[in-house]
Structures are given as C-alpha cells and as structure tokens.
Amino acid sequence: MQPPSRTIDSTQIAAHPGLLYFNKRYWGNPYRQPIREYSRRAFDHLDKIVSRAGVPLVVDAGCGTGESTLRLAAMYLDCLVIGADKSAARLRRQQMRNDIAHRDNTVFIRTNLVDFWRQLREAGWPVVYQYLLYPNPWPKPGQVKRRWHAHPVFSDLLALADGLEMRCNWAIYAEEFAHMASQLTGHAIRPEPYRPDQPLSPFERKYHLSGHKLFRCRVTVKSNLGKNHPLANYNQAGVSE
Numbered sequence: 233m234q235p236p237s238r239t240i241d242s243t244q245i246a247a248h249p250g251l252l253y254f255n256k257r258y259w260g261n262p263y264r265q266p267i268r269e270y271s272r273r274a275f276d277h278l279d280k281i282v283s284r285a286g287v288p289l290v291v292d293a294g295c296g297t298g299e300s301t302l303r304l305a306a307m308y309l310d311c312l313v314i315g316a317d318k319s320a321a322r323l324r325r326q327q328m329r330n331d332i333a334h335r336d337n338t339v340f341i342r343t344n345l346v347d348f349w350r351q352l353r354e355a356g357w358p359v360v361y362q363y364l365l366y367p368n369p370w371p372k373p374g375q376v377k378r379r380w381h382a383h384p385v386f387s388d389l390l391a392l393a394d395g396l397e398m399r400c401n402w403a404i405y406a407e408e409f410a411h412m413a414s415q416l417t418g419h420a421i422r423p424e425p426y427r428p429d430q431p432l433s434p435f436e437r438k439y440h441l442s443g444h445k446l447f448r449c450r451v452t453v454k455s456n457l458g459k460n461h462p463l464a465n466y467n468q469a470g471v472s473e
C-alpha cells in the first residue's frame with residue numbers, strides 16, 4: 233500500500249496578487265516561442281490519425297501514465313481520446329513508437345503541452361472536451377508563472393475546446409484557475425469541492441485515499457464570445473475569422 237500523500241505546503245495563503253498582471257500582458261497576444269521539433273513531429277503523426285478517424289476529440293492534457301485516458305476512452309466511445317504528456321517514462325506502458333501510440337479510440341502522444349495547445353488551436357480540430365487532471369501546482373509564490381493559468385498559453389488552452397475540466401487538490405490553485413478562466417471567458421466560474429465515486433487518474437486516487445480535499449473547475453468556453461474576444465479568433469469549426 234502507498235503511504236498517504238502530503239497536502240500542499242505553501243507560504244501562499246490566498247490567490248497570487250500578480251495574476252491580473254499576467255492576464256493583461258499575455259491575453260490576445262499569440263505566444264511566439266518556437267514549437268519544439270519533437271512536438272512538431274509527433275503532431276504530424278497525430279494529424280494523420282485524426283483525419284482518418286473523422287470524429288470529435290477529447291483531450292487528456294498531462295495524462296501521466298495514461299490510466300485516465302483509457303477510462304475516458306471507455307466513457308466517450310464516439311470520440312477519439314488523446315492523452316498527451318511530455319514524459320516518456322510516464323507513457324512507457326503505452327508502447328509508444330515515434331512518440332505516438334494509437335489503439336481503438338485512444339491515442340497517446342508525447343509532446344510538450346506548451347506546443348500542443350497552440351498546435352491544436354491552430355489546427356482547429358473539433359475538441360469537445362478537455363481534462364486537465366492534477367496539474368503540477370508549483371506552490372511556491374515565486375513559481376506562480378509556471379501555473380497554467382498564469383502562463384502565456386492559458387488562452388490557447390481555454391480556446392481549443394468547447395468545455396474544460398481542471399481538477400486539483402489545492403484550494404488556492406482552484407481559486408486562481410477559476411478567477412483567471414472567469415476573466416478570460418466572461419463566465420462566472422467557481423471552484424467546486426469534488427469527491428470522486430471512482431477516481432479517474434492515479435493522482436486522484438492517491439489524494440482521495442489520503443483524505444485530501446479535491447476541487448474541480450468546469451469551464452464552458454464557446455458561447456457568446458464577442459468578435460474581438462481573445463478566445464474568439466477561431467470559430468466552432470476552427471476557421472479563423
């Protein structure tokens with residue numbers, strides 16, 4: 233049996249005061265860091281699989297070992313479920329070849345999410361839902377820029393799917409994520425306490441069994457966005473307006 237996991241230890245006791253600064257600085261400006269070569273190659277393979285499948289997509293971003301991706305594939309039988317992670321070690325059970333593995337309605341891709349989110353948005357594929365399960369919290373105040381909601385790709389992460397669910401075990405992360413997603417989408421998003429009946433991923437299982445409080449933020453993205461909105465430069469079909 234695994235030892236209980238420790239709750240998050242941080243000197244940060246409320247949402248980080250710098251968050252709105254990141255919002256003003258990044259949103260509406262495309263992030264220009266070049267796409268890594270391995271992300272580009274893997275995406276080319278994925279492109280062929282997605283074109284052949286011709287079905288809506290579900291993304292499991294930061295899928296780790298892929299356990300959650302396989303569970304999601306059993307839930308979304310009419311979709312292609314894509315598990316994406318940068319760690320070859322975590323993905324090793326999925327028998328990757330050239331950073332990709334495809335079986336039935338599941339695809340695993342080894343890629344960096346900072347690239348993958350921008351590539352997905354650019355491709356305009358029909359992503360109906362995205363899961364972001366237990367992202368690394370980066371709990372020290374000085375690490376705030378590494379949290380996804382303070383990263384320049386946050387608007388790409390939100391824009392590429394019709395809906396998104398982020399789960400975590402740190403109330404402050406959930407509050408910050410909800411706050412930034414509300415600012416960007418114009419919808420009132422609040423973190424909800426969450427108790428899984430059946431844990432979806434290994435981190436969820438570990439935290440749940442250790443008695444941690446869990447939170448989720450559910451975001452609906454593609455409704456009533458004005459034409460000049462930072463998330464609205466791609467429409468539902470993914471065509472640039």
Ligand SMILES: C[S@@+](CC[C@H](N)C(=O)[O-])C[C@H]1O[C@@H](n2cnc3c(N)ncnc32)[C@H](O)[C@@H]1O
Pocket residue numbers: 293294295296297300316317318319322343344345346364365366367368433434435436
């Ligand atoms: C805390 S683990 C959670 C894994 C899984 N979602 C779960 O709930 O069990 C975070 C995962 O995000 C992945 N990750 C972190 N930053 C990433 C990035 N920039 N690109 C791709 N994967 C990343 C890590 O490799 C790791 O597998």
